[in-house]
Amino acid sequence: xxxxxxxxxxxxxxxxxxxxxxxxxxxxxxxxxxxxxxxxxxxxxxxxxxxxxxxxxxxxxxxxxxxx
Amino acid sequence: xxxxxxxxxxxxxxxxxxxxxxxxxxxxxxxxxxxxxxxxxxxxxxxxxxxxxxxxxxxxxxxxxxxxxxxxxxxxxxxxxxxxxxxxxxxxxxxxxxxxxxxxxxxxxxxxxxxxxxxxxxxxxxxxxxxxxxxxxxxxxxxxxxxxxxxxxxxxxxxxxxxxxxxxxxxxxxxxxxxxxxxxxxxxxxxxxxxxxxxxxxxxxxxxxxxxxxxxxxxxxxxxxxxxxxxxxxxxxxxxxxxxxxxxxxxxxxxxxxxxxxxxxxxxxxxxxxxxxxxxxxxxxxxxxxxxxxxxxxxxxxxxxxxxxxxxxxxxxxxxxxxxxxxxxxxxxxxxxxxxxxxxxxxxxxxxxxxxxxxxxxxxxxxxxxxxxxxxxxxxxxxxxxxxxxxxxxxxxxxxxxxxxxxxxxxxxxxxxxxxxxxxxxxxxxxxxxxxxxxxxxxxxxxxxxxxxxxxxxxxxxxxxxxxxxxxxxxxxxxxxxxxxxxxxxxx
Numbered sequence: 001x002x003x004x005x006x007x008x009x010x011x012x013x014x015x016x017x018x019x020x021x022x023x024x025x026x027x028x029x030x031x032x033x034x035x036x037x038x039x040x041x042x043x044x045x046x047x048x049x050x051x052x053x054x055x056x057x058x059x060x061x062x063x064x065x066x067x068x
Numbered sequence: 069x070x071x072x073x074x075x076x077x078x079x080x081x082x083x084x085x086x087x088x089x090x091x092x093x094x095x096x097x098x099x100x101x102x103x104x105x106x107x108x109x110x111x112x113x114x115x116x117x118x119x120x121x122x123x124x125x126x127x128x129x130x131x132x133x134x135x136x137x138x139x140x141x142x143x144x145x146x147x148x149x150x151x152x153x154x155x156x157x158x159x160x161x162x163x164x165x166x167x168x169x170x171x172x173x174x175x176x177x178x179x180x181x182x183x184x185x186x187x188x189x190x191x192x193x194x195x196x197x198x199x200x201x202x203x204x205x206x207x208x209x210x211x212x213x214x215x216x217x218x219x220x221x222x223x224x225x226x227x228x229x230x231x232x233x234x235x236x237x238x239x240x241x242x243x244x245x246x247x248x249x250x251x252x253x254x255x256x257x258x259x260x261x262x263x264x265x266x267x268x269x270x271x272x273x274x275x276x277x278x279x280x281x282x283x284x285x286x287x288x289x290x291x292x293x294x295x296x297x298x299x300x301x302x303x304x305x306x307x308x309x310x311x312x313x314x315x316x317x318x319x320x321x322x323x324x325x326x327x328x329x330x331x332x333x334x335x336x337x338x339x340x341x342x343x344x345x346x347x348x349x350x351x352x353x354x355x356x357x358x359x360x361x362x363x364x365x366x367x368x369x370x371x372x373x374x375x376x377x378x379x380x381x382x383x384x385x386x387x388x389x390x391x392x393x394x395x396x397x398x399x400x401x402x403x404x405x406x407x408x409x410x411x412x413x414x415x416x417x418x419x420x421x422x423x424x425x426x427x428x429x430x431x432x433x434x435x436x437x438x439x440x441x442x443x444x445x446x447x448x449x450x451x452x453x454x455x456x457x458x459x460x461x462x463x464x465x466x467x468x469x470x471x472x473x474x475x476x477x478x479x480x481x482x483x484x485x486x487x488x489x490x491x492x493x494x495x496x497x498x499x500x501x502x503x504x505x506x507x508x509x510x511x512x513x514x515x516x517x518x519x520x521x522x523x524x525x526x527x528x529x530x531x532x533x534x535x536x537x538x539x540x541x542x543x544x545x546x547x548x549x550x551x552x553x554x555x556x557x558x559x560x
Contacts, residue, residue, distance in 0.1 A: 034544075045338070049158075053152055056342075056349070060145070064291075
């Protein structure tokens with residue numbers, strides 16, 4: 001187990017060059033900011049998760065009103 | 069015997085027999101530190117979900133929610149539900165953590181900043197882990213004390229709990245913890261809900277519950293938001309703070325990165341944690357029912373254990389104790405291993421290079437004992453579960469600010485990260501020790517201090533080398549593929 005220097009093997013470095021690039025669009029076009037628009041997978045999954053949150057909260061409120 | 073029925077003791081012994089077999093089977097598979105710390109990075113969605121659920125779910129949380137709900141009503145649920153509103157963000161954040169290709173938070177700080185920040189994180193992480201394990205042991209000790217009517221007192225409970233998880237963890241490592249989580253995760257779900265029908269029945273139904281709980285109350289105890297204490301502002305700030313806090317909790321990165329792909333990380337982390345939000349609902353209603361069933365409770369932290377003692381039949385009490393202990397076993401193991409992993413990789417290996425895998429494994433096990441000793445000190449010194457949970461909400465956020473600034477802003481550098489952490493920590497300590505601030509205002513104070521100072525120092529000091537920053541941000545933009553292996557990671 002070495003320490004200090006980062007280890008990135010050749011295969012991974014190639015992968016990074018191939019994948020990193022034009023598909024990434026910034027939300028705010030500033031050279032120092034690294035905040036990007038989410039992918040479709042991210043967006044859909046995020047919205048579905050909020051749907052589940054809404055269901056859980058609504059369900060709990062309904063439960064709390066039983067017998068009131 | 070010991071305040072519980074003989075049959076309950078038999079159930080506990082049988083349960084632990086099965087769990088020990090799982091630990092023994094897992095131990096045979098450990099060959100190196102990758103297996104011990106990361107489960108060989110082979111976890112799929114299901115195992116990740118159960119690991120996230122099991123690691124993120126422990127008895128002190130049930131104790132905390134039941135305790136708070138028995139005092140303020142249903143709004144006490146937000147002591148855990150703060151994470152419900154953070155939960156959708158896991159879907160976004162889990163692949164970011166996976167793409168970092170690191171083993172723990174310390175690796176991240178070295179990758180993005182430098183070794184000094186990696187060392188700082190290791191120090192903070194070990195404090196967080198000690199606090200986390202200490203809170204867990206404290207909460208579980210209170211449950212067992214309540215369940216047995218004092219037959220097993222708090223001190224004895226703490227000793228039993230600690231011995232169990234230390235030996236289980238040292239033997240089986242991360243794989244044992246994950247498999248144990250599958251078993252105890254299912255039991256936790258069952259026990260979160262099994263007590264509620266007994267409680268409602270004993271009170272006399274839902275209508276009687278409303279009448280008894282709200283009689284003489286100044287507000288409706290069944291509202292999710294209280295007129296004071298747990299207000300909308302409280303919930304908002306807890307959620308904002310939680311988003312900053314989550315990524316730097318020491319178990320988060322290991323849980324998010326111990327899986328094969330980004331999708332495994334997303335599904336496992338997001339939905340594993342959703343299971344817990346359902347359990348929280350049952351805990352809160354149990355706490356509200358405690359207002360009606362145990363009106364003269366001496367210590368709110370005893371509410372969960374007392375409720376179980378008066379409601380559950382023989383056999384189920386034993387199973388609840390066994391399940392609780394198993395929860396602590398698996399969670400304690402993951403937390404303990406996360407701490408020893410951080411120390412070995414980010415402190416020890418920096419000064420003692422090129423030793424054998426067996427040597428690092430041995431050191432990791434020794435450090436685990438040290439973490440447990442610190443945890444026991446916290447368990448004894450903490451005034452109660454609620455205070456412990458409040459500290460646990462706040463302390464990780466102090467180091468979370470430079471973490472997120474590093475992800476989003478190229479101008480963040482080691483100087484700004486240090487300044488941000490010191491400003492946030494100083495403000496937190498000042499508020500905590502000298503002011504009696506409302507919790508959300510305290511969060512506003514230290515978050516503002518940390519973010520503001522980080523930005524100012526970042527703008528006034530030199531940038532980091534472009535090559536280092538490009539390597540970091542390119543890694544973040546590069547999808548994790550199945551064929552990648554631990555050997556190509558950004559670890560020390």
